[in-house]
Amino acid sequence: MNSSPRFDPVVLPPEARALRSEVRAFLRDELPPRTRFTQSDPDFSRKVGSRGWIGMTWPRQWGGAERGSLERYVVVEELLAANAPIFHHWIADRQSGPLILRYGTDAQRDRLLPRIARGQCCFAIGLSEPGAGSDLASVRTRATRDDAGDWRISGAKIWTSNAHCADFMIVLCRTSPVSGNPREGLGQFIVDMRSSGIAVNPIRNMAGEHEFNEVVFDDVAVPDAMRLGQPGAGWEQLASELALERSGPDRFLSALELLLAFIRAAGPRPTAEEASLIGRFHAHLATLRRMSISVAGALATRSPAVEAAIVKDLGTRMEQEIVAQCRALRHGGMQADDEPDSYEAVLARAMLFMPRVTIQGGTPQILRNAIARGLGLR
Structure with a gap:
């Protein structure tokens, strides 16, 4: 049996606590009104990059600030809690940049990482596919070598956030036919989204927003110099990438806006049921935050994939429960209000947004299978 998950106690260092005040002051001055973290605002991302808050842990050689992972955690936590529009740089900072730093060539690092750190380069993730979803071992997008030793990619990706405004996408492809273990024969490529043969088809969510896309690759030429690893x-690279994707505070703060609106609506004298809800979810948030910080501390020395999957699974369940219980307790007694910051408006947004959290980063079934394998139970 494999070793059990480890959520070691981690205390934020003084420099991380001091940084929190700096980030809050920045947000008071620079945060656009009524934004969401899933919005893409290149100007705001460039302002964040100018502070040295993108690629914070990377070497200075490639635009980083060589700061600790817990300092980065504080910056991310504050940006998410403020609903700052960070999606232009979010994926590149969270996982694409670290993946290039770990597995890329120096030429790839020189070309891409400084641009990411300045907030000038937007990435998308090419993982999920029609017919495969979160079962990434079943991907069918193919990358085949041509006579010049470069690659041709054909296939499709779906639920691809930001693809319509991304500069690059890291695409998971099958580089050789399945012959036994489906996790073998996979590779990743950094694809320029301006390449000929790429079609980006928008998928609008229930709120009418355009964040997701289907991306179709029709014999897209990719130089071997842009092969990643x-x-x-x-599959090995994917495991380390998903540990970055699944463990951050975005996995349990998506419903924070609703919980805060619920607390304001309940007022200084909440009912016993309302007080119980507030106390219970405060405790859940504190626990998940502790677990997430533990994973952030471990990322510097290992790939805590199982721990990250646990954080994501528990975070998804809690966010859905917040929406369901806030709706049950307050929905019937609240008056409809057109103000975008009203409780009704926040609740409506959360109800439309929550179904996506069961998909992003892996469905619960996929996550629990990964956890069981990590524990040696499968």
Whole structure:
């Protein structure tokens, strides 16, 4: 049996606590009104980058600030809690940049990482596919070598956030046919989204917003110089990438806006049921935050994939419960209000937004299978 998950106690260092005040002051001055963190605002991302808050842990050689992972955690936590529009740089900072830093060539790092750190480069993730979803071992997008030793990519990706405004996408492809273990024969490629043969088809969510896309690759030429890592090593790279994607505070803060609106609506004298809800979810948030910080501290020395999957699964369940219980307790007694910051408006947005959290980062079934394998139970 594999070793059990470890959520070691981690205390934020003094420099991280001091940084929190700096980030809050920045947000008071620079945060646009009525934004959401899933919005893309290139100007805001460039302002964040100018502070040295993108690629914070990376070497200075490639635009980073060589700061600790817990300092980065504080910046991310504050940006998410403020609903800052960070999606232009979010994916590149969270996982694409670290993946290039770990597996890329120096030429790839020189070209891409400084632009990411300045907030000038937007990435998308090419993982999920029609017919495969979160079962990434079943991907069918193919990358085949041509006579010049470069690659041709054909296939489709779906639920691809930001693809319509991304500069690049890291695409998981099958580089050799399945012959036994489907996790073998996978590779990753950094694809320029301006390449010929790429079609980006918008998918509007229930709120009418355009964030998701279907991306179709029709014999897209990709230089071998933009191959990320070795052909066939895609699954190993994917495991480290998903540990970055699944463990951050975005996995349990999506419903924070609603919980805060509920607390304001309940007022200084909440009912016993309302007080119980507030106390219970405060405790859940504190626990998940502790677990998430533990994963952030571990990322510097190992790839805590199982722990990250646990954080994501518990965070998804809690966010859905917040929406369901806030709606049950307050929905019937509240008057409809057109103000975008009213409780009714916040509740409506959360109800439309919550179904996506069961998909992003892996469905609960996929996550629990990963946890069981990590515990040696499968």
